[in-house]
Amino acid sequence: QLVWEANILSYVDYVYEKTKVHGNSSALRVPPNLPKQVPLLGPTFVPPSYRHVMKRSTVPKIVPETAYIVALTVVHPFYHSGTISICPQCGDSKNVNWDSWTGTGGREVQGLYRNERVIGYQLRCKTCQGKPKEERKQGFCFATTNQIFWEKWEHWKIPRSIPIFNKRLAVTRNLYDLIIELRPTSTAAGLAEHIRRNTHPGQLRYNQLHEFSAPDDPSCYNDAPITNDIITDIYLDFTKRFREPESVAYCKTRTAQSLSLDNTFKSASKAVVVDSDGKRTRLFTGGILSVINEVSETMGWVSDSKLNTILSNHMKALLSNSVAC
């Protein structure tokens, strides 16, 4: 795997070197073209398959170890220079430099059919570097495979080939889309179960003459599918970062002549979650409140343990809105 990754990095270094504009040259300078004899590959590099071995040799030597190598995605300015050269802290896109590969190497990416790996490049922001320490809490050097780099990006704005980075791990875009679409109508455990079934058996029949490793053997095939708590994590992060602000913005556009408060306000506080140790937790100690107008459109919603305080603020906000309208 490491030899495979090292070869990819030398390739990307080579094509980047051939096509980049020197940092000191004028802004009007057109970047040089890639010579025709150099193939343009990436940003996701998929390892050669059994077919490759078969086509290249009359007596192909088939060993399962080649199937243990996983795909590598490169998040590098060569592929996305115009779009991702922005400092994630101050938003500056002029005073930034692409520095070097991330020192810690590649990162695991959870995939739908097979896990992958990703490796990033580092962006150095000169504006942040010049600021006092307390103003640049996140430093001034950002790796493209760190979730801090993508924190301010809407998920649909991130180029499709780049995985979605979370605090705990990264997931491929296909798996991320699947989670955010299907999680509302299914449980995290149910979804994880389906992904698990899809993942392995077909690939394990790949070579029946030679024993294949266990699917999750870290020194061989090493492909543990996503677990339900990670699905929950990703979905919560998605709702917090994108759905909540969208919902709030939408609610502000609604008007009403009469308001109706929902009854789940009282009954939600009765819901109790019991974990495997028998510990009981009340998630909605204050309950949920939703307010609808005369055509059953949601005007606003609150779900919090300090509901009473928020409720009075919420009602004030609703009334002041209606006066303004």
Ligand SMILES: [Zn+2]
């Ligand atoms: Zn900056």
